[in-house]
Amino acid sequence: xxxxxxxxxxxxxxxxxxxxxxxxxxxAFESEDTPRKIIRFLQWGWLKEACESPFLWLCATxxxxxxxxxxxxxxxxxxxALRRTAQQKGWVMAGEKLLFYRTFMEMVxxxxxxxxxxxxxxAALGKMPSHPIDExxxxxxxxxxxxxx
Amino acid sequence: xxxxxxxxxxxxxISDPGGRLGSAIALDSVLQRLAKMKNVGRCEVIADIWSDGxxxxxxxxxxxxxxxRILWVGRFSPNQxxxxxxxxxxxxxxxxxxxxxxxxxxxIGQEGTDRDIQTQKATMLIQMSLSRARxxxxxxxxAMPAVESVLIVGAGVAGLHAATSLSKLNKKVYLIEKExxxxxxxxxxxxxxxxxxxxxxxxxxxxxxxxxSDKVEVHTLSQIKSLEGSPRNFEVKIEKQPRYxxxxxxxxxxxxxxxxxxxxxxxEAFSPTASGKGAVGIxxxxxxxxxxxxxxxxxxxxxxxxxxxxxxxxxxACPTKAVELEQTPSEIVVRAGAxxxxxxxxxxxxxxxxxxxYGLYPNVISNLDAERILENPPELKEIGFIQCAGSRxxxxxxxxxxxxxxxxxxxxxxxxxxxxxxxxYIFYQDIRTPGFDxxxxxxxxxxxxxxxxxxxPSTVKPDGDTGRLKVRAEDTLSGKEVSLNLDxxxxxxxxxxxxxxxxxxPLLNLPRNNFGFFESHLQCHxxxxxxxxxxxxxxxxxxxxxxxxxxxxxRAVVESLQFVDGTFLVEPTYPVxxxxxxxxxxxxxxxCPFSAFYFDDQGFPTPDLAKCRQCGNCMGTCPLATISLRNxxxxxxxxxxxxxxxxxxxxxxxxxxxxxxxxxxxxAARAAADSGLTIPPNVFFIKVPCAGSIxxxxxxxxxxxxxxxxxxAGCKDGQCHYVKGNQLVKxxxxxxxxxxxxxxxxxERVRFESLEIRDSEKYVNLINSYIQDLRAMGPNPFKE
Numbered sequence: 001x002x003x004x005x006x007x008x009x010x011x012x013x014x015x016x017x018x019x020x021x022x023x024x025x026x027x028a029f030e031s032e033d034t035p036r037k038i039i040r041f042l043q044w045g046w047l048k049e050a051c052e053s054p055f056l057w058l059c060a061t062x063x064x065x066x067x068x069x070x071x072x073x074x075x076x077x078x079x080x081a082l083r084r085t086a087q088q089k090g091w092v093m094a095g096e097k098l099l100f101y102r103t104f105m106e107m108v109x110x111x112x113x114x115x116x117x118x119x120x121x122x123a124a125l126g127k128m129p130s131h132p133i134d135e136x137x138x139x140x141x142x143x144x145x146x147x148x149x
Numbered sequence: 150x151x152x153x154x155x156x157x158x159x160x161x162x163i164s165d166p167g168g169r170l171g172s173a174i175a176l177d178s179v180l181q182r183l184a185k186m187k188n189v190g191r192c193e194v195i196a197d198i199w200s201d202g203x204x205x206x207x208x209x210x211x212x213x214x215x216x217x218r219i220l221w222v223g224r225f226s227p228n229q230x231x232x233x234x235x236x237x238x239x240x241x242x243x244x245x246x247x248x249x250x251x252x253x254x255x256x257i258g259q260e261g262t263d264r265d266i267q268t269q270k271a272t273m274l275i276q277m278s279l280s281r282a283r284x285x286x287x288x289x290x291x292a293m294p295a296v297e298s299v300l301i302v303g304a305g306v307a308g309l310h311a312a313t314s315l316s317k318l319n320k321k322v323y324l325i326e327k328e329x330x331x332x333x334x335x336x337x338x339x340x341x342x343x344x345x346x347x348x349x350x351x352x353x354x355x356x357x358x359x360x361x362s363d364k365v366e367v368h369t370l371s372q373i374k375s376l377e378g379s380p381r382n383f384e385v386k387i388e389k390q391p392r393y394x395x396x397x398x399x400x401x402x403x404x405x406x407x408x409x410x411x412x413x414x415x416x417e418a419f420s421p422t423a424s425g426k427g428a429v430g431i432x433x434x435x436x437x438x439x440x441x442x443x444x445x446x447x448x449x450x451x452x453x454x455x456x457x458x459x460x461x462x463x464x465x466a467c468p469t470k471a472v473e474l475e476q477t478p479s480e481i482v483v484r485a486g487a488x489x490x491x492x493x494x495x496x497x498x499x500x501x502x503x504x505x506x507y508g509l510y511p512n513v514i515s516n517l518d519a520e521r522i523l524e525n526p527p528e529l530k531e532i533g534f535i536q537c538a539g540s541r542x543x544x545x546x547x548x549x550x551x552x553x554x555x556x557x558x559x560x561x562x563x564x565x566x567x568x569x570x571x572x573x574y575i576f577y578q579d580i581r582t583p584g585f586d587x588x589x590x591x592x593x594x595x596x597x598x599x600x601x602x603x604x605x606p607s608t609v610k611p612d613g614d615t616g617r618l619k620v621r622a623e624d625t626l627s628g629k630e631v632s633l634n635l636d637x638x639x640x641x642x643x644x645x646x647x648x649x650x651x652x653x654x655p656l657l658n659l660p661r662n663n664f665g666f667f668e669s670h671l672q673c674h675x676x677x678x679x680x681x682x683x684x685x686x687x688x689x690x691x692x693x694x695x696x697x698x699x700x701x702x703x704r705a706v707v708e709s710l711q712f713v714d715g716t717f718l719v720e721p722t723y724p725v726x727x728x729x730x731x732x733x734x735x736x737x738x739x740x741c742p743f744s745a746f747y748f749d750d751q752g753f754p755t756p757d758l759a760k761c762r763q764c765g766n767c768m769g770t771c772p773l774a775t776i777s778l779r780n781x782x783x784x785x786x787x788x789x790x791x792x793x794x795x796x797x798x799x800x801x802x803x804x805x806x807x808x809x810x811x812x813x814x815x816x817a818a819r820a821a822a823d824s825g826l827t828i829p830p831n832v833f834f835i836k837v838p839c840a841g842s843i844x845x846x847x848x849x850x851x852x853x854x855x856x857x858x859x860x861x862a863g864c865k866d867g868q869c870h871y872v873k874g875n876q877l878v879k880x881x882x883x884x885x886x887x888x889x890x891x892x893x894x895x896x897e898r899v900r901f902e903s904l905e906i907r908d909s910e911k912y913v914n915l916i917n918s919y920i921q922d923l924r925a926m927g928p929n930p931f932k933e
Contacts, residue, residue: 022623024607070542
């Protein structure tokens with residue numbers, strides 16, 4: 001069992017698998033995996049399984065898990081570190097999300113800031129041709145519900 | 150009175166049964182050298198110590214004044230030593246005037262060693278013991294009278310059992326309790342695990358013994374105000390709060406309680422002002438009520454802070470005129486030989502675990518609260534238990550309180566009996582039911598509609614307006630989400646040090662561990678408090694269940710007996726300060742691990758003989774070397790050191806002097822020699838009571854006569870028998886390096902190591918590697 005400890009993944013050996021993180025997580029049960037499960041994969045050294053989990057990309061970094069954790073495990077930081085690793089190694093299940101992530105990060109690197117117009121265009125151009133139409137439909141739906149002001 | 154100093158006349162007897170020593174070393178040359186030394190009266194090799202005539206001849210010499218100290222060289226078992234001492238006591242030789250020297254434990258007599266070198270080393274070892282023997286003083290143990298009573302602080306289950314045990318042993322007991330009645334937390338429980346039996350049964354059994362004994366004086370509403378005196382003779386001032394009811398007159402008829410118009414809320418979570426829906430439990434009690442938690446003493450008590458100043462309803466109602474509203478706090482003084490602190494525990498305030506809503510929602514309660522509703526639980530359908538609430542948690546109590554799993558299981562099984570249609574959910578991280586409590590776990594597991602969920606909820610939310618509680622968790626064993634709406638939630642909270650413990654610790658100067666419980670050597674002496682004469686019993690020491698508390702309190706009772714038996718014997722080898730040299734820097738007082746020093750009427754730091762453990766740390770730390778243990782003085786240690794001729798192996802070959810702590814390191818060295826590991830001839834060791842008893846002056850002495858390296862071997866951190874002696878001596882090494890540099894001696898010639906009791910190989914390896922390093926360093930510049 002190889003040790004998966006990498007310099008930038010905060011300490012996960014502290015975790016006792018109590019499950020408080022999953023209980024408080026707003027997106028815990030939206031996918032097959034919960035934050036506790038991801039930490040368990042790391043404890044076994046299954047870095048690839050952890051990185052391939054769609055849960056990584058659902059994490060909203062709301063910090064509830066970290067606040068509830070009795071051992072002080074830095075779960076949101078672990079998720080972010082795993083995103084970086086997933087992206088570097090190409091172990092990603094969520095293709096679209098990765099594209100957006102990459103575009104975002106490169107823009108920050110190049111320009112030091114985000115121009116939302118440019119970001120939207122870059123993301124749209126990189127996606128499937130139907131994407132602008134999906135987005136337009138979504139826009140109409142939001143407009144109907146009074147969400148656009 | 151002037152002491153007439155009679156010069157020492159030491160008889161040296163080398164015991165060599167079977168001639169083993171004689172074949173290893175040249176005994177006649179040893180004898181020749183010894184006979185020429187100062188203060189040697191008689192010096193011979195004896196084949197059989199027990200042979201006819203030998204002991205008799207020694208006794209004759211002692212009686213005639215030809216010998217007044219004896220140095221025994223050879224292997225003597227503890228029983229043989231006792232016998233020799235007692236036989237010679239009949240010739241009036243004080244038992245403290247014997248010195249014992251075992252040269253074999255230092256490697257003499259091993260196979261394949263140079264006879265000449267061994268002979269020289271053996272001679273020096275005997276000379277070292279001779280230099281000690283010269284300065285031995287005749288000593289008598291000191292009998293100190295003791296007050297034959299024990300003060301017990303806290304009348305919970307531990308304190309009660311301690312009191313009844315002591316009364317059976319016919320000792321006087323003062324049992325003080327800060328509440329109005331005895332019984333502590335156990336009296337607040339409804340049922341005990343694992344028998345699910347009524348705790349009042351066990352408590353009443355002890356109380357009956359109290360009633361029948363005239364040895365126990367119970368003082369409720371009482372707390373210690375101050376402590377003076379010393380073990381076997383403590384003087385304690387106790388402050389008593391007013392009960393407002395005369396204990397002699399009250400017969401507990403209850404008329405006052407009926408008449409009282411004031412209701413007091415019992416628990417914030419149960420107060421009538423909390424959101425009404427879903428409230429459970431007993432809400433209030435009257436201002437005048439029976440003693441709590443148990444109605445012993447039988448008299449009632451008034452919580453005057455709740456009374457309107459003009460109200461006199463209870464006075465009017467009382468038929469025996471027992472109500473005395475004008476009572477004021479009073480003080481009593483108690484003398485006791487020993488003190489036992491059984492101040493128990495308090496529940497960790499669960500309102501701090503904000504996410505669970507304790508104190509916010511009336512149907513979130515603790516294990517302790519739940520005991521109140523077990524007798525008559527309201528009709529509840531869905532009941533949840535959350536284990537480890539605020540425990541094993543860095544943000545709250547980081548330790549496990551060991552009893553809460555069993556407590557919840559007991560409550561679950563009891564509730565199932567009372568509410569057969571209820572569903573019970575137990576959210577847990579681990580179920581800890583050690584030993585025979587496992588049966589309780591299996592029993593509850595087998596019940597219908599008791600569901601165990603391995604996964605803890607993160608938050609507790611209200612379920613709209615229903616008054617129920619929404620709880621969500623991941624069942625980690627299946628990975629599935631569990632979402633429930635509960636009528637009642639019981640939080641299994643932890644055991645924290647009690648308010649009583651927090652108040653007592655600074656008053657009696659008792660050290661505490663990181664978690665706030667009374668602390669000493671938990672492994673070997675769980676009842677000790679690190680202060681002589683004061684013992685700890687029960688959960689004041691740490692979380693434990695009822696039978697463990699009772700166990701623990703008995704241990705405290707047994708240890709306290711030495712201070713209440715009428716006389717307390719002090720070993721006469723206690724530290725004595727030299728007031729002509731002492732400059733009152735009080736470093737001895739500060740470094741003493743047992744706080745045994747006080748200022749005498751001239752302001753000199755003086756050890757209290759009843760508190761002193763005779764570890765010698767004061768002797769080690771004194772910057773002026775003015776305090777010494779009797780018969781183990783700095784002068785004796787310096788004389789031992791002087792007996793070593795550092796160049797006996799040639800100038801280039803290093804000589805190491807090792808000071809070995811007598812609790813661990815010494816045994817390692819002895820075992821090394823006994824088990825046949827080769828002890829290099831370069832090393833001499835001196836056994837000391839504690840590594841901390843080694844004064845820098847002795848180390849400097851050793852180096853100034855040319856010894857190439859000094860080794861100090863003590864216990865590992867946390868294992869020193871005198872708490873921190875090993876650390877104190879290391880701290881002082883900073884003081885000595887400056888001194889050594891001034892003397893142009895490398896500070897690396899002093900080494901500190903830790904040895905455990907069986908580390909014989911480590912000892913030999915340490916010595917050998919030190920010798921190597923010293924060879925590389927070159928000889929000590931002071932070596933001649």
